[in-house]
Amino acid sequence: MQWFRRSLLAGFFVTVPLIVSVVSLIWLFQWIDGLMGPRLVRWLGQEVPGVGLLATIAGMLIVGAIATNVLGRRLVERAEKSLMRVPIFKTVYAPVKQLLLAFSPDNEYGFKRVVIVEDPERGFVLGFLTKE
Known part of the structure; x- marks a missing residue:
């Protein structure tokens, strides 16, 4: 038991x-597609499929570029600190961020590879190697 x-x-x-992350990204794609789609139809005269996905990726690229410089990093830290005061945001965002950081190749202490270890009580168990 x-x-x-x-x-x-x-x-x-x-x-x-x-699931929350995937659903949020899908919602974001659709929301951006709803905002940009009609404007592009008026501008180009035809519908552009996938504009929400492309605009979201471009937005993430821009945010990533800003977040990797000194001023941007400070701005992101302040924004995160403010948003972490919101209970629902904190409950969802903190674990998602921690999970993503654990698998990030830039994280020194993140998961390096999957290992199998023999435990006398439980038998063989899977684990993540975090440091050699």
Whole structure:
């Protein structure tokens, strides 16, 4: 029973932030597509499929470029600090960010590779190597 509860909770805490992130990105694509699509139809005279996806990727690229310089990093830190005071935002954003940072190749302490370890009580278990 303990294995079941632990596995269920672990699955919940991995899948919920992932699902929230994917649903949020899809919503963002559709929202941007709804904003930009009609304008591009008027401007170009035809519908451009995927404009929401392209605009979202371009936006992420711009935010990433800003966030990697000194002033941008300070601005992002202040914005995150302010937003982390909002309970619902904090509940969703913090775990999603932590999970993404764990898999980031730039993170010194992130997951390096998947390993299998023998545990005397549980048998073989999967784990993530974080440091050699």
